[in-house]
Amino acid sequence: MKVYELKNVSYRYPTGEWALKDINMEIKRGETVAIVGPNGAGKTTLLKLMDALLMPTEGEIIFEGRPVTEETMTDHEFRQKVGFLFQSPDVMLFSATVLEDVAFGPVHLWGKEEGLKRAREELRKLSIEDLASRHPYSLSGGEKKKASIACVTSMEPEVLLLDEPTRDLDLKNRNFVLEMIRGWKAEKKTVVVVTHDLRLIRLADRVYVVNGRVLFEGTPRELFSRPELIERANLDVPEIVRLFHMLGLEEIPLSVEEAAEILKRWKKEP
């Protein structure tokens, strides 16, 4: 079943400049989709359109069979179903304490008592109960990211829109985010992630390369098989992929482990 369908969606900034032109996209339930592209390609704008925070200048967005309209912006059901993790945790953490921030969404959806209960539960699930009474200003980058994730997951969304979730994080916190996404994927949640992180792209079922328009749609393996596209998407090419391109091998691995398997097979072949 299609969760999102974008039909010829275009968006023009108030300055008159076009951010996106004729975007056609489909996101199915339970899929993990990566959106990649250079800076300023309109990827964040695309997520905001999908979260009904902005309305398309042209075209139509369909969510679960219904068109996204101005009313969707304040629709409780839509807000509960779709969670948006913003790139900067500083815009997600605006209350006096982390608990209040995490409870912000649930309280608006389910009222104070239930909202607080769910927020505490979410903090416990993410093992950050100790941050509950802390002021967001006093948190480290990793703690802010975890608190921001809790802000979204406390609403128990079915669809997660993630804007560069691993940006500016150290290895440990990047791994934490990756594990969270693996968990959502296992739970068959729909995940749309804007990213430059190769490890995240590898997790995706499908990838869109966007630069004002959709330049490519396919699997991560198909993307990494096309060096010219990787360049246009302004992505780092993994060293192992570069090696296979240089060797002129057709089969492209997405990880060192896969490369080892291919090379072992290659070695065995006469």
Next chain:
Amino acid sequence: MGFLEDTAREVLEFTTEAVFSERYARKDGLLQRIDPRLKIVSLVVLITTVVSLQDIRVIIAFYFLALALAVLSKLPALEFTKRVWVFIPIFTGIIAIPSIFMIPGESAFKILGLTATWEGIRWAVLFTLRVATSVSYAILFTMTSRWNEIVSALASFKVPGMVITISTLTYRYIFLLAKLLLDAMHARRARLAGDLGMVESWKEAGKHIGATFIKANTLGEELYYSMLSRGYVNEIQPLGEFRFEGLDYAFSALTALIVILTVAFTRGLL
């Protein structure tokens, strides 16, 4: 640039200190355990009493009561006293010093052809003590209360939700913007050799202020989207829950007793 940089750094340090002053609000002292609603009421009652007093001895007694409350609330007495007395001479001096020479009465001494009167000196001392004592109670309140408690207490007094929302967001983002401003100033400093002249430094300050406004605008827009995405409709609901306990009743009784005794003493009934 030096003056502006120093000013910005001091503003940042002061505001950051205001946040970290929550470290006193987290201590297990007397006032920290009092219901914030009661603290607000007591603060208003005590300050109103102090400003209506004419007897310097009673004002001094109230000042020492504030000091005693500070000690019982585990606030460092020296820091508390410094916070009160650093600003008092600056702000009250502007008003109090001229009155020494302007209020008619018995001559005390002469300086630069101006005659100071005993009545003028008495009024200046009374005024300074009133301000110092009132400021002491206000600082006691802010040092022993956490921002979310203050906001929740104000909300329980039916302060309009929009006022609460604006003050919460201001409190959260003032530090972030101050830090952004300071970072920008440091970045410019790193590219400068020598000092700028006064005119140039003011031009640079103008650019910084302009850039900060633009950043604040962008941040505000993103923040609104982030709130909207989590079901925001028109205001932030403070989540603090308070319960009146034994200590609160005792503190209410003590405040009432102090006010009654003061009124009785100043009217000659004691």
